[in-house]
Amino acid sequence: MSPATTDPAAEYADPPVKANILAAGAVLWRPAGGTGSDTGSDALEIALVHRPKYDDWSLPKGKLDPGETPVITTVREVAEETGLNSRLGRYLGHVTYPVTGHRKLKRVDYWAARVVDGEFEANLEVDVLEWRRLDTVMDALSYPMDRTIVRNFLRQPADTxxxxxxxxxxxxxxxxxxxxxxxxxxxxxxxxxxxxxxxxxxxxxxxxxxxxxxxxxxxxxxxxxxxxxxxxxxxxxxxxxxxxxxxxxxxxxxxxxxxxxxxxxxxxxxxxxxxxxxxxxxxxxxxxxxxxxxxxxxxxxxxxxxxxxxxxxxxxxxxxxxxxxxx
Missing domain, CATH: 3.40.50.1240 (Phosphoglycerate mutase-like)
Known part of the structure; x- marks a missing residue:
């Protein structure tokens, strides 16, 4: 399903339909292998999560809790789904799409997020986390909109x-x-x-x-x-x-x-x-x-x-x- 917009500057334009489900997520990244100082684009790994409920591979994300901002949600959801603490960087834009089976429109905002520490443990939402090099990440993702967000991430250096x-x-x-x-x-x-x-x-x-x-x-x-x-x-x-x-x-x-x-x-x-x-x-x-x-x-x-x-x-x-x- 194609996103309504993923341009970071487009967040200032009024959308034709207001989303009534709000979520946030991240392109969670680390240097290849998890260590070292080389953070060029060829030496990065991006975390993909498998959700058994949908049997898909996606970027970590989740819905805003009442009283949360998208920024806070991103850090919380990454930690809950992956067990990893992260530090946010660039804003990567947003996607909007209708929710299957509901008369609702969902908006998801994304940030780049570098891993700080932590360790993955399988949970109710995510049973597998895989670190993917850039030459395999696009084919592994289940949704075109996630690929668009990853492309936005790759437009600038990751390590900023x-x-x-x-x-x-x-x-x-x-x-x-x-x-x-x-x-x-x-x-x-x-x-x-x-x-x-x-x-x-x-x-x-x-x-x-x-x-x-x-x-x-x-x-x-x-x-x-x-x-x-x-x-x-x-x-x-x-x-x-x-x-x-x-x-x-x-x-x-x-x-x-x-x-x-x-x-x-x-x-x-x-x-x-x-x-x-x-x-x-x-x-x-x-x-x-x-x-x-x-x-x-x-x-x-x-x-x-x-x-x-x-x-x-x-x-x-x-x-x-x-x-x-x-x-």
Missing amino acids: ATLLLVRHAKAGRHDRYNGADDDARPLEKAGRAQARALVPNLLAFGAAEIVSAPAARCVQTVTPLAENLGVDVELEPLFSESGYAAAPDAALKRARDLVSADVVRVISSQGKVIPDLLENWAATDGIALPPARNRKGSVWVLSFHQGRLVAADHLDRHLTPTDLPQG
Whole structure:
């Protein structure tokens, strides 16, 4: 069955029919043999799972639980079906298809996910996990839509470094703030809830260190994450609106310096910084950015290969929990 769309940029277009079953999954990968540092495309293995209920071979995936985001679901479902813990990377697009025997439409969002640790054990949903080299994975998959997602995965290098760029959460309106110093304007109640909800979503991408513009609302947005990780928030004036306006090139250089193959860092910044910073970065490295509203509490997942920006995925809807009955 052909998917309605698998283009990552197409997630911002309104689908003709709204899916009423939501799911998420991953292209789960590791270096061939499970060890070593060679992660070129010829040295990768992709995990396929066999589901005895359907007698098929597919990518690991599953339905969103009430209150989950697709990002959180992906990590949970991979762990439940494969026994493996993973770290998410690039967004790979989504597929939509009708559910056989039901008047329902299912949407599945996919991410690249690298194995961190764990061990497979057969369970009620999956009885066999096979690691497949790229020359055999396509023929082994049961569904064309899974092959399309794997092709999306292969369009960029698998082994990428990740940088997470967060716009601060809701902090009320500037013109309604009574304080003399706008940098002291705190998060409002809804913003504090956003900050707490960001924690498991950012951890899904391996967030480990945090750098923030000095404004209180920026620092407060990543404080729950810092508390969870047990780390300090490093302040960087270049990521503030005034600091960026005075030295945009220096701010971009500072952001580039935070990219690391060894650690995933989070930058918390502001609305008048992020769009221009990303436009300059994307233009320099020769990629096109997807359309994005850059709303408060949204996140850019930036992926790099050998220091070059190769993908920029904007998470907004993907950070919104669903209470949709999954049927």
